Amino acid sequence: MTDLVLRSRRVVFPDGERPATVHARGGRITEITAYGDEGTDVPALLPGLVDTHVHVNEPGRTEWEGFATATRAAAAGGVTTIIDMPLNSIPATVSEEALSVKRTAAEAARPSVDVGFWGGAVPGNAPDLPALHYAGVFGFKCFLIDSGVPEFPPLDVAGLDRALSTVDALFVVHAEDPTMVVDASPSPHFSDFVASRPMRAETRAVATAIDAARRHGARVHILHLSAAEALPLIAAAQESGLRVTAETCPHYLTLDAADVPDGATEYKCCPPIRDAANREALWKGLSSGTISCVVSDHSPCTPDLKVGDFATAWGGIASVQLGLPVVWTAARERAFPLAEVVRWLATAPADLVGLRNKGRIAVGADADLVAFDPDEPFEVDPARLHHRHPVTPYAGARLVGTVRSTWVRGVPAASGTGRLITREVAA
Template sequence: MTDLVLRSRRVVLPDGERPATVHVRDGRIAAVTDYGDEGTDVPALLPGMVDTHVHVNEPGRTEWEGFATATRAAAAGGVTTIIDMPLNSIPATVSVEALTVKRTAAEAARPPVDVGFWGGAVPGNAPDLPALHEAGVFGFKCFLIDSGVPEFPPLDRSELDRALSTVDALFIVHAEDPAEVVEPGTTRRFTDFVASRPVEAETRAVATAIEAARRHGARVHILHLSAAAALPLIAAAQRDGLRVTAETCPHYLTLDAADVPDGATEYKCCPPIRDAANREALWRGLSAGTISCVVSDHSPCTPDLKVGDFSTAWGGIASVQLGLPLVWTAARERAFPLSDVVRWLATAPADLVGLTHKGRIAVGADADLVAFDPDGSFEVDPARLHHRHPVTPYAGARLSGTVRSTWVRGVPAAPGTGRLITRETLR
């Protein structure tokens, strides 16, 4: 007996897309058979997306976002697993005690999707990293530039070296070099803001992270790559056998700095959205495999922090609900198949953090599934977004692909269907 049977002429499997029937038993995929078997038909069946870059902000800044709202938005967007970033919450997740506080908050929210946690590497907490890793965080985030919040200061090069030499873990790096960043001054022009954080800020910091990985044999992941000029550095490191990977985000793949209106601070993020030529080079980096993951960098705040000018507005875009249709819309325009989108948004992020039983439709994997209509379309209505504050640069955009249903371990996503997960594979 199976708990759930779904079939589609477009099932995205590890070996490509084909007609199939997926059988679920006890929360896992029990069998994948021919399409002719009986089951509930869906337009396309995908594994649940895995978003490894989400700022939930609870506790401490729950007025910005919280576990209940962030995970509800995730489920609505076909995301069945999120990994929460260690900063913007208070306390930041830089110790076992802080992790306990955050896990308590997440559990109380009864999330509909699975939730894991990153730890943070900040000046002075290197001695805390082994215990925090043992407690189950998926790795450690660090900044090479001011993070924007005082409780999560950046690492200098010596502190980065110390962190990498303290624990054999995945380090995820916000790579911008402060020496290349200038204050934009009071300005409503997006071009001024972009100029204040030039591509050189990213390339220099990426080089710093790569050389640290080389010195220590460490595993380093470059976060939210915006500057395509850094791609040759990353590709060379990968050819040299270094454990270096990279991600980018939907906003860098879909938006063009030239289209951002004056004063439209909802487009502000760090590093910034760049021009169309840079965007297309990022797509080539994805196609080549230099960039492996596409994740949201969901970073909301209260609406009052998004007003004003580009020098003072909070830098972050909230898009955990929209990542799948955003990337599918742009990928289809460039003739990429749906299987590529699944690899970038589900399989590769799951593999990055060692969740090899997620992000794929395969026997034995968790039955985290998404019924997706690739030919459907919708207009982004902020009022229909589930994150806490409906501020978005995508308001009014027409996107392809609609999420029909989301299942977590074979059960429709609803409050309480998610679990708190740790670096140890959840079985």
């Protein structure tokens, strides 16, 4: 039984921050007392972050990323729980058998943080969804547009209806309408790529997903929202009582399409980064609660797949290690408190997937904790990133906020401290 006692004048609780001492034993938070009690001082104490949108790619494309490197990067960024997407691994996690393969690979990698799994909804696998859900996946990912990999094809409207009517589960949707997206012409200019995937493609697909949620009374979560013009649709759905939620990502909240240099394909992701006015509208969506979560959509690949132009390069940004300082740097410039950032990156993602013992500092919760210095500046050095290939659009960025230490169930995060987790009954 390991005792851990940490204290800070800035302990971030679900209702705000205050001085306190946090006691943990046996992997759980056992007591919260006054700051004056004896313990190890840290600048700020946060709950471990929960990143529900991570592409680990192992097995099958482990050369892109693997559980050992992805979870080491997560721990370095204060993330203590990740939920792995059902692609781009081979096999994709679209059956119980594939889930077993994925779990075996993850366990063998001795992850540094806790790892859970999404299942996938693809054409023809609706009969597999109940068993996959029962086996413990946190819900089902689907695409309404080509995913970029042949083993994970998209659903049309009929396929989405079939999936939603098969199992009462959380469905997380990549929402872009393929009829409104055009093949990008080879070009070094980011603006040409953005024009090929316009905001109206997202807005129409969000409407499609909301309509399906209405027909089936289903839980539908819009992934990596980049188009602020879809926010009124999501807000109206929420106000009408539909079980519709949404997330966005650090890159959509901080980057500006106008600033992307020619040929800088490390900025390419789908849907794309958009302009500054759209970025600020996303912040308003967060402030209003229409968007509940900020997650990484960590989607790495080998460096050779990022070579070329914006039409041919792989679309994905690897940032699981940098989400906290990236978002905190931008949030404090907009006068958001640290507690709000923690809600977006920890509590709300945990609640989304039903992990009531994660993402919060409370008696009985897992002692997943982060010592964070919210005032310490640093410059992003790709050589200090732990994901497999340190390609990043944040290279050289000056950020504020450094992770000093990360604990998983009261133990310093290291190879083997993570566990495989499943959907809780309370979800």
